[in-house]
Amino acid sequence: MLGDGSLERFRREGRIVVVGASLAGLRAAETLRDQGFAGSLTMIGAEPHEPYDRPPLSKQVLLGRASADRTALPRRRSVDANWRLGVPATGLDMAAKRVRLADGDEVPYDRLLISTGVRSRPWPHEDQAELDGVFVLRTRDDGAALARRLAEGPRRVLVIGAGFTGSEIASACCERGLAVTVAERGASPLVGALGGVVGAVAAELQREHGVDLRCGVMVTALEGDASGRVRAAQLSDGSTVEADVVIVSLGATRNTEWLAGSGLAAGPRGIACDAGCRAFDIRGIVTDDVYAAGDVARCPHPLFGYQFLSLEHWGNAVSQAGIAAHNMLSESTDRLPHMDVPAFWSAQFGVNIKSVGAPSLGTEILVAQGSLKEHRFVGVYGYQGRVIGAVAFDQARWLPFYQELIERTAPFPPPFPTVDRRSDGQRPVDADFPDPSVPTHGPTVTLSGYSPADRRMTFTPAH
Amino acid sequence: MLRIAVDLNRCQGYAQCAFLAPEVFAMHGEESLLYSPEADEEQREKVMQAAAACPVQAILVDTVDAPAEAVSGAR
Structure with a gap:
């Protein structure tokens, strides 16, 4: 015009x-x-x-x-x-x-x-996905159906995939007093978004709250009973989990x-x-x-x-x-450009998790404040010598400070002292992200190159 | 009915809303907020106070006349 x-x-x-x-x-x-x-x-x-x-x-x-x-x-x-x-x-x-x-x-x-x-990415085997008791959670109708079934008091809930949604679902089930198993292909929950160092804290949280957390395994098949209700899942390690509700949480x-x-x-x-x-x-x-x-x-x-x-x-x-x-x-x-720094939150197992920037791009992490053991900390992610992201567990009020560091591409590790720096935060460690070529639930922040045409990427389901 | 959404990116857990409208806003754990996405009309005054008192202005409440707008599949 x-x-x-x-x-x-x-x-x-x-x-x-x-x-x-x-x-x-x-x-x-x-x-x-x-x-x-x-x-x-x-x-x-x-x-x-x-x-x-x-x-x-x-x-x-x-x-x-x-x-x-x-x-x-x-x-x-x-x-x-x-x-x-x-x-x-x-x-x-x-x-x-x-x-x-x-x-x-x-x-x-x-x-x-x-x-x-x-x-939601559905369970890839259609006949198994149609079993009564198998859910995904994305829409209002999904939420209504799942909430109704949880209110009936299932004997055990199986959550497949421990990304943010899967972990929040497991947390809600625990809080309702339901027995929960979580099966995650990666080494820990949230590993795709936050890496293995923080993922280990997420795993501790789950286990402390009574979740039967199984990492490094895939669900290979869901089994139904004669009336078409799901009753069990087969895992890649040869074990079987009996569950009457299964929630497929494999990303979107x-x-x-x-x-x-x-x-x-x-x-x-x-x-x-x-x-x-x-x-x-x-x-x-x-x-x-x-x-x-x-x-x-x-x-x-x-x-x-x-x-x-x-x-x-x-x-x-x-x-x-x-x-x-x-x-x-x-x-x-x-016209205006869209330049907001990415930010998200999640609440699970009583902990407020918030993040700014793109942790999933980080190669190193520094626990700049607080302590992983106490599940209360700020982790700062570094990429090629600059601050690229930060995550806070019950320390949300510090994040605007780290957002500013990200916005002005401040050096990593930050060359200044921080409040409540502990012994495990003296130097950066490998943030321990999984090999990006291995499919998992994945991060919710993804860099996808410079090409506007997007024809190469295909997703291989994780089973 | 009164519809509510909280921008939890902004929320810093000051908990002012939980004091002013405890039927609608509650702290869950040390700093997570759990709120009712919908409240009764009689809560309006308290909810508006909570929204106004929020130090980071994270609470979004319906503008008074907007929800009455027809939403239908009609062409």
């Missing part, structure tokens, strides 16, 4: 379609209206529910302290949208500027925002299949966009009218040498949505 009044006309009477009506989609819609977009706004969502918040599903909801159908997101303002909920998008025609829907309808747009997010897959053949640079790692959330096409050319935000986007990040960064974080969805919406309504020179 060339300053010829076309942007003004678009802001007044254009058509914006948002595909993906969750956190990023809703926050983008609110920002569009906040910034004066007066045209038509259509919100397309695969799930039949209005936008809801997902973090409570693995915490409050599983603890029985909130109902899964009562986690709708608060509204910052009215968005005056045409809602098309319960109808997934099935295709995109960029030349005709239309989104195809599963019910055969086509929705025309002038500008499009894609925020279709991710879905990006919802980009509907874009196949559209010409957009969308693949298993997400939709490549520029730092202002404008999507690339497969030729590496930035589109004029297609934007992406949230878990489905991969954006070049200045802190990480402008490699594409994929994030499955709540805060990233909120901030990218705001940037994308602003840029959709702006002249080129008024």
